[in-house]
Amino acid sequence: MATAEIRFQPGRASGRRATQPRRPAVLRLLQAERSEEIFPLLLEEIIALGNPRALIVDVNLDSGEVMPAAALKWPRPQMEKFTSALWMQEHPLIAALHSARPEVLRKSNLHNKPLYVHPILYSNRNLCWEADRIRTASCLAVQNSRREKRVRLEDQVCATCEMRAYAAAVVVELPKNYSEQSVAELGELIDLANRYLSRLFKVEHYYNRMRDMEITIAQMGTVMQSMADPVILTDTQHRVIMQNKAAERFFRVPDEMTEGLVRAVEFNNLLFSAALSSMLVSGSDSHRDLTLVDAIEGEEMLFEAVSAPTYGPDGIQLGTVTVMRDVTDLRRADQELRLNYERLSDAEEVVRQDRDRLNLIIENVGDPIVVCDGKAKIVLVDPLAQELFGTETDVVRDTVQFQNQTKLTAYIDAFTASFADRETAPLRLYNPALRQEIEYDARSGKIFGERGQVAYTVTVLRDLTALRKMEQLKVERRMLEIEKFAATGRLAATIAHEVNNPMEAIKNAIYLLASAIPENAVPVYSILKSETERVARIVRQMLGLYRNTEQVKPVNVNTIIEDTLLLLNRQLQRANVEVQTELEALPDALIAADQIRQVFSNLVINARDAMPNGGKLRIRSRHIPGYDDLHGWVRILIADTGSGIPLEMIRSIFEPFVTTKGERGTGLGLWIVKGIIQNHAGKLSVKSRIGRGTTFKIDLPVVKL
Amino acid sequence: MSSEGKYRVLVVDDEAAVLLTYRLILERQGYEVVACGTSVQAIEAIGKQQFDVVLCDYSLEEQHTGFEVISAARLRDTDVPAALLTGYATKETADEAASQGIGVMFKPIEIEEFLATTSNMLRKNHEPKQEGEKDDRGPQNVR
Incomplete structure (x- = not known):
């Protein structure tokens, strides 16, 4: 508390007392507008009560010093005794301060007369504004006012608002005739003065705080504006x-x-x-x-x-x-960065995919691949090529691999030096897995460097022997099948031939008897005639199938379709069947032409029979390429708009003696078709819808010799 | 052509029953028929008289074939129409027949077809027609 400097003017107080009747102390103290004015007024009132002299010591709560702040009628030299510090517990004044209770010191080394010491502390009965706002009771002023326990002077800083309080002691020299009552009155006066002081102190505290806040606000405003x-x-x-x-x-x-x-x-x-x-x-x-x-x-x-x-x-x-x-620039830079990153990762992904794809291709080629540099030195081999030449890094110890390498190097050397960009040449190498020398088909290409020099050569080795052997085997197997078929056919033909002649005679005889049949025998005669005709048809079909045993040879299936249609053209016209053909360019298929002609003929006749009231017959052919140019299929579709095949029959339609034509059919047509297609290693399937029509699909393999 | 203005047909087959029924059918149709069971008999008959048409089984006695009989008939009359009757013909047989202008009829033969083909062959060779039958089928393409 900054009251130590206040000079008290004793003359002014005594003068006032001499001239006019004293107003009550309460009112006089109320005149104080500032906290500094309280101590002089209080001292004046104490003296007015008849006490010889009084002084007020103030505690510096920062340093712990205790010094007189104001005095009335107290000789300055004697005041020095009242200068002390909070830690000097044995000092009677300090002891009184620590106890926070007023007391009368009858005899002490401080003064030769009895002294009344009254400690005062900042105290209020109401909570301060901050404590009220945050709804806490820990207001220093209230705690001091209640005096529930000993007050520690060192703690005179409010825990809530951080207000620094004050502590002081009023020291009064008591008159000789002092009584308990006069001391009590003195105490009340001091307490009253302290209440006023506390109120003023509080107001001043808020006033100071407001000023501080204004400064803070101004500072904040400056900061904000300067942002x-x-x-x-x-x-x-x-x-x-x-x-x-x-x-x-x-x-x-x-x-x-x-x-x-x-x-x-x-x-x-x-x-x-x-x-x-x-x-x-x-x-x-x-x-x-x-x-x-x-x-x-x-x-x-x-x-x-x-x-x-x-x-x-x-x-x-x-x-x-x-x-x-x-963030205009920041965001722009960020976007650009992200875009670049995406581009980069896209590019990386493409490269990665390309590499993966390439690896996959190399692994799945199934043929040895060798990459050599411009000096015919092996730089890369796939696992299959490793078997032949060893790895690109190791020194070859295996004599077989060494020999193979020598042959390869000679070939690559020649190729590298040649003007050709590509080359295909036979290369005989020893295959350790097969333990024999094999003729490979070496296909090589050049990769050129920046200056047009040969940087690398890539060579794929195809095992032609195996390939040829496999193809040969396939053809042989097919030939065998067809021969077997033909042999069976010849046998059947012989049997049919033996049946054929007697049946021819029977048939002719029945014809000749036609006019000589008594009326009552006509029904029996009809059965004889129709059943004989049926047998004749069966025999005709069987002989038709086996009649021509020709060699298989490469034939364009389209010409057979055209031949068949030409032959059946008149019949189809008569049956009011419109023919539509879509025949695409086909490679030659290795077939027995007459047998295939029989197939088409049977299917076209079936189609015609399925359309008794006319309709549309569509024949389409196309080439379905295989995984390489050696293979593939010729597909023929024969579709009618006829009555269709009942669902319950569709499974058995290729079995012998199954017919949708009743008495007119032999039930052999589709069975023969199936036999022929099977013997050609082909595929045959049928789709049909009642009332909508039937489509036969034939796939014949294309095999080049 | 016979003296009565009938067409003379030579029919050859080694199966007696078949031969007989062919003869009867053709006779009923109004042809004059000479039926022979062997190639030897047939060639002998060709030596005796001229035929308007020759219908001949392909496989005859022993290793003889219908081609021999037809060749003999063609020696006498180069234009004589002829057809092979057979149940079984190899591609080569069919090709040879076609190259010589010989028709092929496969047994079992539909009798209507048999008669129509025969009459067709005669009509082609002889402008005056004996029968007024109409048939658009050619003699070469029976099946």
Whole structure:
């Protein structure tokens, strides 16, 4: 407490007392408007009560020093005894201060007369504003007022508002005739004065705090204004309470501005308000990107707005502080960076896929691959080639591999030196797995370097022997099948031939008898005739199948289709069947032409029979290429718009003696078709819908010799 | 052509029953028929008289074939129409027959077809027709 310097003028007090009747002490003390005025008034009142002299010692709570602050009628030399410090516990004054209770010192080394020592502390019965706001009772003033326990002078700083309190002691020399009552009156006066002092002290504390706060606010304002980023304080309705210059550039409408820019500012405000609302709604998310128009430059700028709510002392939101960061360049750079990264990773992905694909291709070629450099030195071999030549890194010890390498090097050397970009040549190498020398078909290509020199050569070795052997085997197997078929055919033909002649005679005889049949025998005669005709048809079919045993040879299936249609053209016309053909260019298929002709003939006749009232017959052919140019299929589709095959029959339709034609059919046509297709290693299937028509699909293998 | 204005047909087959029924059928149709069971008999008959048409089984007694009989008939009359009757013919047989202008009828033969083919062959060779039958099928392409 800064009262030590106050000089008390005894004359003024005594003068006042001499001239006018004394007003009660309460009222006199009330005259004090500042805390400094309390001590002089109090001392005056103490003297007025008849006490010879009085002084007030003040405790410096920072240093612990205890010194007289004001005195009345106390000789200055004697005052020095009252200078002490808080730690000097044995000092009677300090002891009294620590006890915080008034006491009378009858005899002491301080003074030769009895002394009344009354410690005073900052105290109030009501909580201070801060303690009231945060609803706590730990207000220093109230604690001092209650005096529930010994007060530690060192703790005279409020835990709630951090206000530094005061501690002092009023020391009064008692008159000789002092009584207990006069001491009590003195105590009451001092307490009263202390209450006034505490109130004034509190007011002054708040006054000081306000001044401090003003300074702080001014400082904050300066900080805010000097910020390059726009800062805006808004209320809960998003109305701008305060904004800095940087923000005004975007949100305030200056006087001289074009209409366009006024609109831009309005639009900025609108965007900002919308961003605030959305942040408020989303709750947690306090970051938003905002594109604003610079009202002075007229440029679009990208901002990242960061908002934080501001709260009042009661915890209710008062508004929002928004700081906006110009991220135009940052975002642009970020986008560019991301774009570049994506491009890079895309490119890497493409390269990776290419490499994977290449590896996959190399692994699945199934033929040895060797890559040599421009000097015919092996630089890369796949696992199959490793068997032949060893690895590219190891020194070859195996004599077989060494021999193979020598042969390969000779070949690659010649190829590298030649003018050809590609070459195919036979190369005989020893295959360790097969333990024999094998003729490979070496296919080589060159990879040129930047200066046009041969950088690498790539050679794929195809085991032609195996390939040829396999093809040969296939053809042989087919030949055997066809021969077997033909042999069976010849046998069947012989049998049929033996049946054929007697049947021819029977048939002829029946014909000759036609006119000589008595009327009552006609039904029996009819059975004889029709059943004989049926047998004749069966025999005819069987002989038809085996009649021509020709060699298989490469034939274009389209010519057979055309031949068949030409032959049956008249029959089809008569049956009112419209023929549509779509015959694509076909490679030759290795077939027995007459047998295939029989197939088409049977199927076309079936189609005709399925369309008794006419209809459409569609025949299509096309080439289905295989995995290499050696293989593939010729596909023929024969479709009618006829009555269709009942579902229950479709499974058995290729079995012998199954027919949809009743008495007219032999049930052998499709069985023969199936036999022929099977013997050609082909595939045959049928699809049919009642009332819509039937489609036969034939796939014949193309095998080149 | 016989003295009565009938076409004379030579029919050859080594199966007696078949031969007989062919003869009867053709006779009923109004032809004059000479039926022979062997190639030897047939060639002998060709030496005696001229035929308007020769219908001949392919496989005859022993290793003889219908081609021999037809060749003999063609020696006498180069234009005589002829057809082979057979149940079984190899590609080579069929090709040879076609190259010589010899028709092929496969047994069992539909009798209507048999008669139509015969009459067709005669009509082609002789402008005046004996029968007014209409048939658009050619003699070469029976099946």
